[in-house]
Amino acid sequence: MRFLTAGESHGPQLTAIIEGLPSQLPLLKADIDPMLRKRQGGYGRGRRMVIETDEAQIMSGVRAGRTTGAPVTLVIENKDHRNWTEIMSPEEGGEPRKKALTEARPGHADLTGGIKYRHKDLRDVLERASARETTARVAVGAVALKLLSELGIDGVSYVTHLGGVDALGTFGWDRLDEIEASDLRVLDKDAEQRMRDGIDQAKKDGDTLGGIVEIRFRGLPPGLGSYVHWDRKLDGRIAAAVMGTQAIKGVEIGTGFENARVPGSKVHDAVYVGEGGHGYRRETNGAGGLEAGMTNGEDLIVRAAMKPIATLMKSLPTVDVVSHQPADAAKERSDTSAVPAAGIVLHAVIGWVLADAVMERFGGDSLPELLERVQAARSYAQHY
Ligand SMILES: Cc1cc2nc3c(=O)[nH]c(=O)nc-3n(C[C@H](O)[C@H](O)[C@H](O)COP(=O)(O)O)c2cc1C
Numbered sequence: 001m002r003f004l005t006a007g008e009s010h011g012p013q014l015t016a017i018i019e020g021l022p023s024q025l026p027l028l029k030a031d032i033d034p035m036l037r038k039r040q041g042g043y044g045r046g047r048r049m050v051i052e053t054d055e056a057q058i059m060s061g062v063r064a065g066r067t068t069g070a071p072v073t074l075v076i077e078n079k080d081h082r083n084w085t086e087i088m089s090p091e092e093g094g095e096p097r098k099k100a101l102t103e104a105r106p107g108h109a110d111l112t113g114g115i116k117y118r119h120k121d122l123r124d125v126l127e128r129a130s131a132r133e134t135t136a137r138v139a140v141g142a143v144a145l146k147l148l149s150e151l152g153i154d155g156v157s158y159v160t161h162l163g164g165v166d167a168l169g170t171f172g173w174d175r176l177d178e179i180e181a182s183d184l185r186v187l188d189k190d191a192e193q194r195m196r197d198g199i200d201q202a203k204k205d206g207d208t209l210g211g212i213v214e215i216r217f218r219g220l221p222p223g224l225g226s227y228v229h230w231d232r233k234l235d236g237r238i239a240a241a242v243m244g245t246q247a248i249k250g251v252e253i254g255t256g257f258e259n260a261r262v263p264g265s266k267v268h269d270a271v272y273v274g275e276g277g278h279g280y281r282r283e284t285n286g287a288g289g290l291e292a293g294m295t296n297g298e299d300l301i302v303r304a305a306m307k308p309i310a311t312l313m314k315s316l317p318t319v320d321v322v323s324h325q326p327a328d329a330a331k332e333r334s335d336t337s338a339v340p341a342a343g344i345v346l347h348a349v350i351g352w353v354l355a356d357a358v359m360e361r362f363g364g365d366s367l368p369e370l371l372e373r374v375q376a377a378r379s380y381a382q383h384y
């Protein structure tokens with residue numbers, strides 16, 4: 001499968017085209033919109049999220065609630081565009097240049113993007129670098145998650161750290177409702193309050209905060225991805241999708257970094273004969289569900305570090321790219337922290353990688369065909 005996204009942060013809309021979905025997949029707008037709404041949430045987001053009420057329009061590839069096998073086009077309107085029509089107009093004229101942004105923000109795409117694409121109004125850079133684009137990837141990911149759910153695979157994201165405050169890392173699938181009920185997506189009420197206080201303080205100080213999110217999937221059949229060639233390894237493909245997300249600066253699978261500190265006997269997950277004498281089971285999951293670039297049937301566990309937002313109200317020193325004089329970095333309207341939202345984005349982009357790996361391994365032009373093949377592979381693994 002493949003997809004492309006297009007659209008600027010303050011342009012009229014975001015567009016995504018997905019190609020390669022099987023036919024007969026039940027798909028409604030209602031399968032996509034709740035995830036878009038979740039991505040907008042989280043304590044610490046800026047005023048833009050009050051303006052937008054993201055919803056997807058399905059413009060092709062679906063009839064009567066089922067995919068046809070043709071490319072699926074998704075459109076999400078930018079409600080804020082009405083305030084930016086002159087500035088974002090594709091027509092020539094003086095108006096679009098009036099609000100030129102020239103004080104490059106350290107940590108954002110501004111300076112290098114300006115040099116690379118020869119822009120002196122850095123708005124031409126930030127409009128596409130902006131994480132507004134993640135709306136389109138979440139819409140695409142929601143479709144991928146729908147496909148996975150038909151195969152009995154689902155996932156969740158939650159926050160384990162925000163701006164110096166740790167939340168409980170332990171997780172049980174029975175606590176899903178608790179995660180969804182928290183606007184910081186944490187399981188620990190005490191930590192949640194301290195995170196909230198930290199965000200309030202950062203906002204007062206004109207500063208920003210980052211954090212760590214964990215994403216888990218369950219129900220994955222063994223053997224997605226492959227060890228036979230580097231670019232087919234699923235851990236690499238997941239890491240690329242995670243690192244390809246705005247502001248993500250670190251990724252870990254299972255107990256990744258901790259593994260470097262302890263002996264192998266404390267790292268690797270011993271294998272035992274499965275329940276009733278069939279199949280296999282493990283009692284630990286340090287591998288995070290991946291061995292040699294393949295799913296091993298255990299839960300997939302991915303952790304990602306988000307840096308603090310680059311736009312600071314207490315500006316960092318920079319240089320004006322037109323006057324070439326020292327300046328304070330531009331103050332754009334911005335989030336103070338967007339860690340829970342990043343978790344939703346990562347849930348979506350990992351969902352895409354998994355759905356893509358499912359289609360690659362099992363193929364099938366229609367969902368019933370795909371289901372038969374997945375079922376056969378699960379049964380084979382059970383009796384291997
Ligand atoms: C959900 C989400 C919201 C974000 N909101 C902002 C924001 O309001 N202001 C900002 O400067 N950066 C924000 N970012 C991060 C920037 O888009 C990102 O730092 C920038 O594009 C530079 O890319 P890099 O951090 O990956 O190097 C956000 C990122 C995510 C994932």
Ligand SMILES: C=C(O[C@@H]1CC(C(=O)O)=C[C@@H](OP(=O)(O)O)[C@H]1O)C(=O)O
Nearest residue numbers: 046048129130131132135332333334335
């Ligand atoms: C629009 C979104 O996030 C934006 C991401 C972003 C950035 O620089 O990445 C900057 C801000 O844009 P604006 O100046 O329009 O408020 C965020 O609001 C969104 O998440 O939908």
